[in-house]
Amino acid sequence: MNTLVSSLANAFGGSNRLKIIWCLLIAYPVGNLFTRLPSSQPNLKHAFNISTSVVVLIPVLNLQWGFLQLLFDALGTYVIAANFRGSSMPWVVFIFVMSHLTINHVIREAWLSRDTLEISSAQMILAMKLTTFAWNVYDGQRPEEDLDEWQFQKRITKYPTLLAFLGYSFYFPSILYGPNLDYVAYTSLINGTLFNSVEPTEPMQRATPDGRKRAACRKMLEGLVFLSLFTVLSPSYNYTITLTPWFARQSLLYRIAVFQFYGFVERFKFYAIWTLTEGANILTGLGFSGFGPSGESLWEGAMNVKPLEIELPSNFKAVLGSWNINTNIWLREYAYKRVTPKGGKPGFRSTLITCFTSALWHGVAIGYFLVFIPGGLVTYLSRKSRASIRPLVMPPAGAPSTWVKRTYDFLGTVISILLLNFVTAPFRLLTLANTMEAWSRLGWYGCWIVGFGVTFFNTGGPEYLQSLQEKQANIINVKQPRTPSIDLVAALGPAVEEL
Template sequence: MDALFAPLVEATGASTDQIKLIVCLLFAYPLGSLFIRVPSQKPGLRHMFSIAVTMFFLLSLFKMYSGTLQLLADILVTYFVAKWNTGPKMPWIIFFFALGHLMVNHVIRVFYGLSFETVEVTGAQMVLVMKLTTYAWNVYDGRRKTEDLDAWQLSNRITENPSLLEFLGYCFYFPGFFVGPYLIYNDYKSLVDETVFKEKNIKGIKGRNLADGRKRFGYRKMVAGLVFLGIFVVVGGRYNPSVILSPHFAEKSLLIRIVCWQFYVTVERCKYYAVWTLSEGASIITGLGFTGFTPSGQSTWNGAANVSAMSTEWPSNFKHLLESWNMKANIWLRECVYKRVTPKGKKPGFASSMVTFTASAVWHGAAIGYYLTFVMGGFVTTAARLVRANVRPLVLPEPGHPASLAKHLYDLIGTLTSIAIVNYITLPFALLTWNESIEGWRRLAWYGHIIIMGGLVFFYVGGAKFLRGLQVKAGKRKAMSTASGTTTPVGEKTFQLPPSFDKVAPPSRD
C-alpha cells in the first residue's frame, strides 16, 4: 500500500508516514458523514464503525501490529480496574500505569533514534492516556458525594459503567485518535446517542435531531488546515528551528537573530495548526463540538477546538496565549493532575504546579528538551502571575471609564513579551537535545532568561511590595480585592500551564 503514496512523497518531500497521517485525517471527513448517518437508535453500530475505521488505519495503513496490541492492553486494564476497584486509589493506579507505559515507549523511541517523520505508537498513546486517566477520574467522581464535587467533576461524572463495546468505541473514536483532540466519555456518549441535540429538541432541516451548519463549519476547518499545511510544506523546509544552529545564522546581528527566530517558530507551529484543525473539522462532521446558537440563530461548533491560531500568534497576554494552545491537554492537566494532587481543603500552590509540569514533561517524551521547556515554563508562570497581580491593577481604568493610554501600552507590551518569551522557552522543545538547546539559547543571547529571572528578582527583592504600595495609594488594591471577592489581587490564584507543544506529525505526532 505504501506504493500508493509514492507520488505524494516525491512531490512534497515528506515521509510516507507523514503523508499517511494526512490521508487519514482527510478520509475522516467522508467517513464522518457515514458515521452520522448510522441511526442513533443503534449506538452499537456507531461504536463498531468507529472501531473498524481506526483499526483499518492502524493495521492496514501504518502496519502498527504490536502497537495496536499495546493500546488494547491499556484500554482493557483501565476498563476492568475502573470497574472492579472501587477504592480511592483507583484513578492513581490507572494514571501511573498508563503514563508509565507511555514513558517506556518514549524511551524506546529515543533509544532507536526514531525521527519525527516516523509515526508509531506513542502519538496515539498520548491521546489515549488523556482519555483513560480522565475516564478513571470521572468514574471515581461518580462514586463520590455530589456536594464534594466541583462543576466540572459534577457534569462529567460517570455513575454507570459502560459496556466494553461502548468503551472501545470511545477509545477508538477515529477523527481524533492519532492527534487529538481527546474527548471526555460523556461527550462521546452524547455524540453517539445525539443526546446533546435531543435534550434541546433541536431539529435540523431534514427533521433529524442534529443542528444545521455542521458540514459548513467542518469543511471550513478542513480548508484552513490545508492552508496551514501548505505554509509548512512550502516554507518549513527552509525556515525552521534547526536553522538557528547553522553558521550563517550566527553571523547575523543579535536583533536579526531574535526577529528571525520568532518567524522560524511561527512556521514550525503551522504543522500543529494543520493537523489539529483538520482533526477538529472531521470531528465536527461526526457531530462533535456543538456549543449552541448565536443570537441570530446560527449554530456554533467550538467544542472540538484544540487551538486558536490567531490567539496563539497575537495573544492579549501570556495567560490568553496558553489558553489558546492545546486546549484539551491543558484541561486534562488541570482536572486530572493539578486539582487532584492538591490536598482537600487546601488551595493549589507551588507543589501542585511542579507536579503538573513534571507530568506534562513525562507525557511529552523522554528527550531533555521537553524538561528544559517545562522547567522554564514554571518560572514563566510565576513571573506572569506576579505581573498580573502587581502591575495590571495600576493601569486598569475605573469602572465605566474607557481604557487609558497606559492600559493600551500595557496590553501591547504584554502581547509582544508573551510572544517573545513563549518562542524562547520552547526552543528546547524544537531542538530536543541538551547541547543544541543550550547553543540555541546562547545564540539568542539568553534574552528569555534575562527577562524572566530579572523580573522574578525585581518582584522578590521589593518590587512587589513597592507596587502594592502604589495600588494602595491609587485606591485600586481594595477595589480589585472587592471586585474579585477575595483579599488577594486579581490573578494571584490563577494557575496557567506552560504551552503544551505536543509532538504532532507532520507533522510528526501528538
C-alpha cells in the same frame, strides 16, 4: 491499500507524511457517514468507531503491534477502574498508562529515528482519555457536595459496557492526534442528546444542526492552508537555523527578530494538524456547542487551538488558553487540581508538578523538560504580574482606556511572544547542547526576563506593588465627590416629603 498509499507517497517525497495526511482527510467522508447511523443503535456506532480505527492503524499505517499496545492500555484501564475503589484508583490507572507510554518514549528516543512511524502519538491521546475516564469514574463514586461544577458534569455514575468503552477509546476522528474527550461527551454524541435542541428530521435518527458541513469544510481548508505554508516555509525558517554558522554571524537584534518568525512558522504544523482533526470531529457532530445570538449553530466543542490569540496574545495566560486547549484542560482538571490537597489552593508546587507531567507526556528528551519547566516559571510570573501590576494601569470603571493601559497591553503582547518562542525552541531542538547553543546565540534574553521576574516577585516586589495600589486607591477616593449615605437619605426622607 498500503501499497497504493506508499506509491503515491514516493511521488510526494515521504510515505509517512502522506499517510498521516491521508488518514486525517479520509476521516471527513467517514465522519459524514457516521452521522447517518441511527442513535437508536448505539452498539453499531461503537463498532463503527472501533473498526474504523483498526483500519487506520493496521492496513494503512502498519501499526499492528501498536494497536495491540493501545488495546492493552484500554483493557487494563477498564479492569482497574471496575475493580478498584477509593481515591487510589485514578492514580493506579495514571501510573499504569503513563509508565507504558514512557517506555515507548524511551524506545523511540533510544532506537528509532524521528521519521519512524510508531504508536506513541496515538498512545498519548489514549493516555489522556483513559486517565480522564478513571477520574470521572472516581468522581461518580464521591458525594455530590464534594465535587466542583466540572467534576459533577463529567462524572460517570453507571459503568459502561466493554463495547461502549472501546468505542470511546477508539473514537476514530481523534485516534491519531486528538483532541481529548471525556466519556460523557462521547455518550451524548452516540445517543444524540448532544443535539437535544434540534428537532429530528427522520424517524429513528437524531438530526444534526445545520452548518455542520460548512464548519467542517472551513476547518479543513484552514488546515490545508497551514499545511501548505509549513511545507513551503519550514525548510528555510525553523528553530534549527539558530545552530547554523550563518545565524551566528548576524547581529544580536537581527537574530532575536528573525527567531520570532522561525517560531511563527514552526507552529503552522500544529495549527494544520489540530484544525484538520477538529473538522473531522465536527463532521461526526462532536463539535456542536449550541446556537449563537442569531440562531446560527456553533461548532467550538472540538476546538484545540486559536491561532490568532496565540500569535497576538494579550498576555501569556491567553497563549496557554489557546494552545492545545483540550490537553491543557486535561492537565488542569486531572493533574493541577488533583495534586492540590483538599481545601487547599493550587500554588507553585502544583504548577511545577503539572509542567513535569506535561513534559513526561510529550517524551523523555531533555528538550521537553526544557520547555515545560521554564514554562511553569513563565506561567507563575504571568499570574503574579496580572495580580500585582495590571490593577495599577487599569482605568476606573466606565472610563476610556488610557495610554498607560494601551502601553501595558502592547508590552504584554511583545513579551509574551518573545517568551513563547524562547521557551518552546527546545521542543524542536530536543538536546541540551542544541538548546544551550541556540539560547546563547539569542543572548539568553528569555532567561534574563524570567530571572528578573522571579527575583522581583520574591524580594519584596509584591509588597511594593501592593503599596502602590493602596496609594492609587486613596487618590481615587479623595478625587471622588462624596454622596449622602443611605442612612442619611433615609433620615431626610420625611423632611423632604413635608417640603
